Amino acid sequence: MVQISGSVGVGGQNRREDVLVVQALINAKLPFPLKPLDVDGVCGDLTKFAITEYQRRNLSSLGMTRPDGRVDPGGATFQSLSNGASIAPSPIPPPAPVPPNTTPHVTASDVSRPPKMREVAWRYLLAFTRKHEGAVFHMYNNRVATSSKQDVTCGVGFLIDPRSAATQAWLKVMFQDPSTKQAPTDAQMLADWDAAAALSRTGNNLGEYAKVCRLRMIPERVYEQMALILRDQKLPALLTHPACGASYSDFENFPAAAQVFSLSFAYGRIPIDFPKMNAAVKAGRWAEAADQCHVTGMSPAKNKAHRELLLLAQNVVDRRGNFDELPANIL
Secondary structure, eight states: OOOOOEETTTTTTHHHHHHHHHEEEEEEHHHOOOOOOOOOOOOOOOHHHHHHHHHTTHHHHTTSSOOOOOOOOOOOOHHHTTOOOOOOOOOOOOOOOTTOOOOOOOOOOGGGOOOTSSSHHHHHHHHHHHHHHOOOEHHHHHHHHOOSSSEEETTEEEOOOOOOGOHHHHHHHEBBBBTTTBOHHHHHHHHHHHHTTSOOSSSSSSHHHHHHHHHEEEEEHHHHHHHHIIIIIIIIHHOTTTTTGGGGGGGGGGGGHHHHHHHHHHHHOOOTTHHHHHHHHTTTTTTHHHHHHOOOOHHHHHHHHHHHHHHHHHHHHHTTOOTTTOOOGGO
């Protein structure tokens, strides 16, 4: 009989052996059209979203009013997942080796949601941003050859300006020397900044920066910083900016899809120059906002996903549906 010894998911104990079981159970009853989870024993954003989505689609049978994103031993979600499920037994893979001289560190999944944001929307946003922003795990430069202004960047759009910012603790903690697996020195950070600054961007030479920059970033720390920026910088800026904040003052009552759109858009730019879109958002006319949200230079996939989020928000409002509903097909 399939069992777990502790809770899995948002706020759960997330013991590796329990996460493996829940991931396999989720895959056996995968809500369409979600992609199968990697059964790796790591309770990341996609696993938490899959749990939340399963609950959202089975609220009445689970006796829930809204998803909590957690599977408890003997709880309704676990009983529903394990009822009639058949999962092939497999040996538990060995834990990934821990690099020397590292300490336990929180991940993006551990960063709590903003108070004004729905839990399901926050978990979805983390996975959405991770997919559509495209992390680069070394320093690079967005400066074109015709410009003299440096634009040294790393991670998920983390600008390193001025040069001295390369030695700041919040940034250094995300890097390591791949040859020694040790934390970098200030001299190493500055050397990589100089190497990136010396090379201008041509549009197809990102790989060149990987050759001249020696340090590498730790992915989970990059995604943690991404989550902190979304929560502690971008959302407050969106809600308080004098040019657009009034349009987002009812953010906490937006449908989840509209919350994800708003904060995803703000991660790239605060929409101070999108007056028509902001007016539609303020009025709750999500389909109209969808017609005004295109950003020149943004990837076609992200522009399309933003539009789909807003159209779903309109659909949810029109049919008085569940405000926690999110489009699984764009993750």
